[in-house]
Amino acid sequence: MSIIYFLIGCSVMLACIFLVAFFWAQRSGQNDDLYTPSMRILLDDDVHVPAHTVDDDIGTGDKK
Amino acid sequence: MRTASIEKTTCYHCGDDCLTPNYVVEQKQFCCLGCKSVFEVLSESKLCSYYSYNDHPGINRANADRKFDYLNEPDIVNELIDYKDDNLTIVTFYIPQIHCSSCLWLLEQLNKMNPAIHYARVDFLKKQINIRFNHHNLNLQQLVELLYNIGYEPVISLQDIIKKQNAPIKDNLVQKIAVAGFCFGNVMLLSFPEYFGISIYEQGFRHFFGWLNILFALPVVFYSGWGYFVSARQNLHVKVLNIDFPLALGIGILFVRSIVDVAINNDPGFTDTLCGLVFFLLIGKYIQKKTYHHISFERDYRSFFPVAVNVLIDDIEKPIPLAQLQTGQRIIIRNNEIIPADAILLKGRAMVDFSFVTGESIPIGKTLGEIIYAGGRQTGEAIELEVIKSVSQSYLTQLWNNEAFTTQKNGSSKTFNEKVSKYFTIVLLAIAFGSLLIWLPFNAGRGLAAFTAVLIVACPCALALSTPFTMAAALSIFDRNLFYLKNTRVIEQMAAINTIVMDKTGTITNGDTNGIELNGKFTALQKQLIYSACVNSMHPLSRMICDHLGDQKRLPVNSYNEFAGKGIIANVGNHRLKIGSSKLVFGYAIETPGNTTIYISIDGSYLGYVTIKHNYRTGMDDIAGLNSAYDMFLLSGDQDHERENLLQFFKKPEHLYFDQSPQGKLDFILSLQNEGKRIMMIGDGLNDSGALKQSDFGIAVSDNVNNFSPGSDAIMDGRSFKKLPSFLRFSKDAVNIIHLSFIISLTYNIIGLSYAVSGRLSPLIAAILMPLSTVTIILFTTLATHFAAKKRNLL
Numbered sequence: 120m121s122i123i124y125f126l127i128g129c130s131v132m133l134a135c136i137f138l139v140a141f142f143w144a145q146r147s148g149q150n151d152d153l154y155t156p157s158m159r160i161l162l163d164d165d166v167h168v169p170a171h172t173v174d175d176d177i178g179t180g181d182k183k
Numbered sequence: 184m185r186t187a188s189i190e191k192t193t194c195y196h197c198g199d200d201c202l203t204p205n206y207v208v209e210q211k212q213f214c215c216l217g218c219k220s221v222f223e224v225l226s227e228s229k230l231c232s233y234y235s236y237n238d239h240p241g242i243n244r245a246n247a248d249r250k251f252d253y254l255n256e257p258d259i260v261n262e263l264i265d266y267k268d269d270n271l272t273i274v275t276f277y278i279p280q281i282h283c284s285s286c287l288w289l290l291e292q293l294n295k296m297n298p299a300i301h302y303a304r305v306d307f308l309k310k311q312i313n314i315r316f317n318h319h320n321l322n323l324q325q326l327v328e329l330l331y332n333i334g335y336e337p338v339i340s341l342q343d344i345i346k347k348q349n350a351p352i353k354d355n356l357v358q359k360i361a362v363a364g365f366c367f368g369n370v371m372l373l374s375f376p377e378y379f380g381i382s383i384y385e386q387g388f389r390h391f392f393g394w395l396n397i398l399f400a401l402p403v404v405f406y407s408g409w410g411y412f413v414s415a416r417q418n419l420h421v422k423v424l425n426i427d428f429p430l431a432l433g434i435g436i437l438f439v440r441s442i443v444d445v446a447i448n449n450d451p452g453f454t455d456t457l458c459g460l461v462f463f464l465l466i467g468k469y470i471q472k473k474t475y476h477h478i479s480f481e482r483d484y485r486s487f488f489p490v491a492v493n494v495l496i497d498d499i500e501k502p503i504p505l506a507q508l509q510t511g512q513r514i515i516i517r518n519n520e521i522i523p524a525d526a527i528l529l530k531g532r533a534m535v536d537f538s539f540v541t542g543e544s545i546p547i548g549k550t551l552g553e554i555i556y557a558g559g560r561q562t563g564e565a566i567e568l569e570v571i572k573s574v575s576q577s578y579l580t581q582l583w584n585n586e587a588f589t590t591q592k593n594g595s596s597k598t599f600n601e602k603v604s605k606y607f608t609i610v611l612l613a614i615a616f617g618s619l620l621i622w623l624p625f626n627a628g629r630g631l632a633a634f635t636a637v638l639i640v641a642c643p644c645a646l647a648l649s650t651p652f653t654m655a656a657a658l659s660i661f662d663r664n665l666f667y668l669k670n671t672r673v674i675e676q677m678a679a680i681n682t683i684v685m686d687k688t689g690t691i692t693n694g695d696t697n698g699i700e701l702n703g704k705f706t707a708l709q710k711q712l713i714y715s716a717c718v719n720s721m722h723p724l725s726r727m728i729c730d731h732l733g734d735q736k737r738l739p740v741n742s743y744n745e746f747a748g749k750g751i752i753a754n755v756g757n758h759r760l761k762i763g764s765s766k767l768v769f770g771y772a773i774e775t776p777g778n779t780t781i782y783i784s785i786d787g788s789y790l791g792y793v794t795i796k797h798n799y800r801t802g803m804d805d806i807a808g809l810n811s812a813y814d815m816f817l818l819s820g821d822q823d824h825e826r827e828n829l830l831q832f833f834k835k836p837e838h839l840y841f842d843q844s845p846q847g848k849l850d851f852i853l854s855l856q857n858e859g860k861r862i863m864m865i866g867d868g869l870n871d872s873g874a875l876k877q878s879d880f881g882i883a884v885s886d887n888v889n890n891f892s893p894g895s896d897a898i899m900d901g902r903s904f905k906k907l908p909s910f911l912r913f914s915k916d917a918v919n920i921i922h923l924s925f926i927i928s929l930t931y932n933i934i935g936l937s938y939a940v941s942g943r944l945s946p947l948i949a950a951i952l953m954p955l956s957t958v959t960i961i962l963f964t965t966l967a968t969h970f971a972a973k974k975r976n977l978l
Contacts, residue, residue, distance in 0.1 A: 138365050
C-alpha cells in the first residue's frame with residue numbers, strides 16, 4: 120500500500136497547480152469584470168460591407 | 184403596421200416621438216438636431232451597425248451644448264488621467280449613458296473613428312470606459328468631444344469616484360477563500376481514513392495523514408485566517424471584546440491542539456474542523472461585501488459641480504479650476520451650466536433651475552443685483568455674475584464643513600452581533616477556565632483537554648455567520664425591489680428607527696411632472712390674454728400656466744400688478760384680467776380643500792379656474808399608515824402652500840416644518856436625536872444632504888439611480904417609494920431572524936459543551952458539529968429571509 124504515498128503526492132501537486140493557476144488569473148485581473156465579456160462575445164467582429172447593413176436597417180426600421 | 188408608422192414616427196436614434204419632420208437623413212427620422220448629428224457622425228465612420236444590435240440604442244440629445252475648453256488646462260488634465268508617458272495617455276471615464284450592447288460595441292470601436300486611440304474597453308456594470316490614446320495626435324479635450332459627438336458624454340467631476348472605486352482592494356479575500364477551500368477539501372479527504380478507522384497494520388499512514396493535515400493547516404492559519412488574529416489584537420488594544428476575539432482564540436487553540444495531538448498523542452487532531460471553520464467564516468465575510476458598481480453612496484456637491492468655470496479676466500474668458508475661483512471674480516454661466524458659488528447677477532436674464540438643490544423643477548427667475556445661491560442650473564441665455572463667496576463657503580456647500588460630515592457615526596449604533604459577542608466571550612472564557620480548574624486537581628491532562636475542547640466547540644462560527652447570511656439575503660431582496668443599501672450593517676439601523684422625517688419636493692411629490700388643469704371654457708383669444716398676463720410673472724404657478732398654454736402670441740400689456748400671495752391684475756389690450764386667489768377675484772375667500780385653485784376673470788366676468796394637481800407619489804396613503812407606529816415629520820425647504828393637503832398624510836399639524844434651510848434641516852435632525860429619537864430621513868436634494876448624513880438612516884429618493892443623489896445610507900428608486908412600509912417591516916423581520924439564529928447556534932454550542940467539559944471531545948464530533956451548525960444557520964437564515972420577504976410581498 121506504499122503506493123498511497125505516491126498517489127497522494129501526485130494529487131496534491133496537481134491540486135496545487137490549479138490553485139496557482141487561479142492565483143495567476145486573479146492577479147492578472149481576469150475576474151475583475153465578469154459581465155462585459157458575456158455581451159462582447161455576441162457582437163460580430165467587423166462588418167466589412169457597411170452599405171448592406173444600412174439597407175438592412177431600413178428594412179427593420181420600416182417594419183417597426 | 185405600415186400606416187401606424189406613418190402617423191407616429193419615432194426617432195431612429197433615441198426612440199422618442201418625432202414632433203417635427205424636419206430632421207431626416209437617409210430616409211430616417213430624427214427627433215432633434217442632436218440625434219441627427221450623432222447619426223451623421225456614425226454613418227461617416229461606417230459604424231451604423233450600432234443601430235442593428237438594438238432598436239433606438241441612443242440617448243436623446245435634444246438639449247445639449249457643452250464646452251470642454253477647460254480640458255486644455257494641464258492642472259485639470261493631470262487630475263483626470265490615470266497614467267501618462269511620452270506617447271501614451273490612459274484615462275477612465277464614467278459614462279452613465281452606457282446601457283446596451285450597442286453602446287458597448289460602438290465605444291469599443293473608437294479606434295476606427297480616430298487612429299490616435301489605441302484601445303478602448305468598456306466595463307459594462309461600472310459604466311466606465313478605459314481609453315489609451317496617443318496624446319500627440321489627440322488631446323483630452325478632443326477625445327471628450329469625440330465621445331460627446333457620438334452621444335456618450337462622460338461625467339467629469341471634482342470628486343473622483345472612479346478612482347476610488349478602481350483602487351485595488353487590499354484584503355485579497357477571494358484568494359484567501361481559495362486557499363482555505365483548497366486546504367479544507369484536501370484535509371477532509373485525508374481525514375476520511377480516520378473517520379472510517381485505520382487497521383493496526385496501516386498505522387504508519389496515520390502519522391503521514393496527520394502531518395500532511397498540519398501542513399495544509401499552516402496556510403489556513405497564517406494566510407487565510409490571519410486577519411482574525413490581527414483584528415482581535417487591535418480590538419483588545421482599544422479594550423473591545425468583539426466576535427473576532429473568540430474566533431481567533433478558537434483558530435489558535437485548534438491549531439496548537441492539533442499539533443500536540445499529532446506529535447505527542449498520535450491522535451488525528453482537529454485540522455478538518457479548523458480548515459472548515461476558516462473557510463466558512465471567510466465565505467460569510469465575502470457575501471457581506473456586496474457592492475453596487477453603478478451606484479455611489481458617497482457623493483457630495485463636488486460630484487455634481489463642474490470641474491472648471493469660465494472667468495472673465497480683462498474681458499477675456501478663461502476656464503479655471505473651481506478650486507482657484509476667488510471672490511470678486513466675474514464668471515460666465517451658459518445654458519445648462521451650474522452656478523458653482525454664491526454670486527451676484529450682473530448681466531443677462533437668469534432663470535435658475537434649483538432641481539438638484541431643492542428638487543423643485545420649475546426655474547426661478549432672478550433680477551439683476553440679486554444673489555444667486557450656488558447649485559442652481561441656468562436655463563436660457565448666458566449670464567454674467569460676480570462671485571461673493573468661495574466655492575466651499577457658499578450657502579449650500581458650507582453644509583459639508585459641518586461636524587456631521589467630518590466625524591464617523593459608527594460608534595453610535597452597535598449591531599446585535601457586537602452587543603452579544605461581548606457577553607458571549609466572557610461566558611465562554613468562564614466555562615473554559617472553570618472546567619480547567621475543576622479537572623486540574625485530579626487530572627491535569629484531562630483538564631487541559633477540557634479547556635481546549637470548550638474553546639474549540641464553542642467557537643462562535645455559527646453566530647458569526649448568522650448576521651452576514653441574513654443581511655446578504657435581505658440586501659438582495661431590497662435590491663430586487665429597487666432599494667439599494669450601502670452595506671449590510673445599515674439594515675439593523677433601519678430596523679431600529681422610530682421616527683421618520685421626510686422632505687417634500689421631489690421626495691413625496693414627483694419632481695418632474697407638475698400637473699395643471701384648466702376648468703371652464705376659454706376662447707383662443709382669452710387664452711392669449713391669460714398667457715400674456717402670466718408670462719410677466721416669475722411665480723412658479725404663473726410659469727406652470729404658461730407652460731400649460733404652450734406657445735402663444737404675446738399681446739401688449741398696458742398695466743401689470745402682481746400682489747404677493749394673491750395674484751395678478753393686468754390690462755392686456757383693452758381687457759382687464761384678474762388671475763389669482765378667490766379673495767383677489769371675488770373679494771371673498773372660498774374654501775377649496777385639497778387643491779390649490781387659481782380663479783380667472785376677464786373684464787369682470789368669471790370664466791373658470793385652474794387647479795394645480797399635487798403629484799404626490801403613489802402609495803402616500805399607505806405611508807400615512809405608518810403614523811401609528813412611527814413619529815412622522817415633514818421638513819420642507821418650501822413655503823407652506825400645501826399645508827392643508829399634507830395634513831392628510833402627517834396628521835399632526837405641529838409636525839410640519841416649512842421654509843427650512845439646509846443647515847436648519849441638519850439642526851432639526853440633531854435636536855430630535857437629542858430627545859433620544861432614532862431617525863430615518865428621506866430626502867432627495869443637495870439641501871437634504873446634511874439631514875441625511877446626520878440621521879441614523881438616510882434614504883435618498885431618486886427617479887434614476889444613476890443620476891445624482893446625495894450621500895446617504897440607501898438609495899431608493901422613486902417607483903418603490905410606496906413599498907416603504909413593507910421595507911420597514913422586513914428589516915425588522917431580518918433582525919428577528921438574526922435573534923433566532925443566535926438561539927439555534929447557542930443550542931449547538933450547549934450540545935458541544937456537554938461533550939467538551941468532560942474532556943472527551945473527539946475530533947469526529949467536532950468535525951460533525953461545526954459544519955452541521957454552520958449549514959443549519961445558512962439554511963435557516965436564507966429560507967427564513969425569503970419567507971419573510973414573501974410575507975411582506977417583496978418577492
